[in-house]
Amino acid sequence: MDQWFLVMLSNLLHLHNSLDPTTDTLSTTATSSANSTTTLLHSSSIAPLLLFTMASVLSYVASTRTPSSPSNNNRRKKRRRNPNASDYSVAAFRALSTEHIWSLEAPLRDAQWRSLYGLSYPVFTTVVNKLKPHIAISNLSLPSDYAVAMVLSRLAHGLSAKTIASRYSLEPYLVSKITNMVTRLLATKLYPEFIKIPVGRRRLIETTQAFEELTSLPNMCGAIDSSPVKLRSGPSSNPATYHSRYGYPSVLLQVVSDHKKIFWDVCVKAPGGTDDATHFRDSLLYQRLTSGDVAWEKVINVRGHHVRPYVVGDWCYPLLPFLLTPYSPSGMGTPAQNLFDGMLMKGRSVVVDAIALLKGRWKILQELNVGLHHVPQTIVACCVLHNLCQIAREPEPEPWKEPDESGAQPRMLDSEKSFYFFAESLRQVLTEDLHQKLSSR
DSSP states (O other), X not given: OOHHHHHHHHHHHHHHHHHOTXXXXXXXXXXXXXXXXXXXXXXXXXXXXXXXXXXXXXXXXXXXXXXXXXXXXXXXXXXXXXXXXXXXXXXXXXXXIIIGGGGSOHHHHHHHHHHHHSSOHHHHHHHHHHHHHHHHHTTOSSOHHHHHHHHHHHHHHTOOHHHHHHHHTOOHHHHHHXXXXXXXXXXXXXXXXXXXXXXXXHHHHHHHHHHHHHHSOTTEEEEEEEEEEEBSSOOSSSXXXXXXXXXXXXXXXXXXXXXXXXXXXXXXXXXXXXXXXHHHHTSHHHHHHHHTOSOOOOOEXXXXXXXXXXXXXXXXXXXXXXXXXXXXXXXXXXXXXXXXXXXXXXXXXXXXHHHHHHHHHXXXXXXXXXXXXXXXXXXXXXXXXXXXXXXXXXOOOOOOOOOOOOOOOOOOOXXXXXXXXXXXXXXXXXXXXXXXXXHTO
């Protein structure tokens, strides 16, 4: 019996003695408990009987009370720690998405949706409608739109599975499972639709004309760059291979962007310690370009040379006919070469801005907190969502500031020698044409 109950019973008995002095339940004489009870019941006052009844009831309550277990205490602490969990329930989400949302003006509605899920309501519904048939096959116990909203909230704010689980009143393992499912669907089912090499003539003309307006270089169709994506915790085996040049564990993301900061190729195949050239040579894009699998439809003539569409990169990439790089990273070339380098790097700036925007929009990429096996699909999923937002002309958030780059110029492989000599003459032709074009203005 609890100590608080014994004190209460003692106080009740003292109260009885003061009300009915004819019976002394606290008498020091040696009487049995049965006699004491009989004395109480046969007292001339009603107070002893009333007090005895109250004491019996309190004794029964105290004896049937379930002792508080540590697990119960933990549950109470969790409830106190997460007082607004109901705000993220299915009912609350359903009210927001089906009832309240239509009473708001579109700008206010979409601003509220972006603050929660990183994109506007129309783009959100597009994602849900495209993923819903695939999610339905998995027999998920949660509604499809609710599951997608939960994952987008995690990607947009960089939250861990544990934090999301507490907020949505779910188990962390279930949050991880749903995150893996949704990001895998984005990276596989939606990738072919929203990340495509611009081989069609119409898109090529639009892209190359936009780059030419920016750089005065003809037939440029994209810019390539790599960026380390920081991991919250590196792998236990071969950790040194994952350390980027900036000193933290990471994997390497390679993207090619057009003038609208839309990615038309994404590759995540290497740990962060890999150099850009090696990662590029291991990519599917390199294999397709070197084998002639990509059929560029737009070919122009510059000073008697056939110039096919090409991408531009910095000096960390190999010089190839389809990938032009600067002459010098330090501006030590001729005036014509320095002019070419400046315009080339101006074109390359679009991919730098695109990566900064990607990491600013999907903050989970600032420090990935998913399992290593799910890292590539999570990064690719964010790239797909980035393209969706760019195509829909979503407002651009504050970009993530990348550290200044540094890296050595790659060595030329024997298999690339013929490519290199052709690319060198092509670069020289474009340099002379650019110098003459801008000098005559």
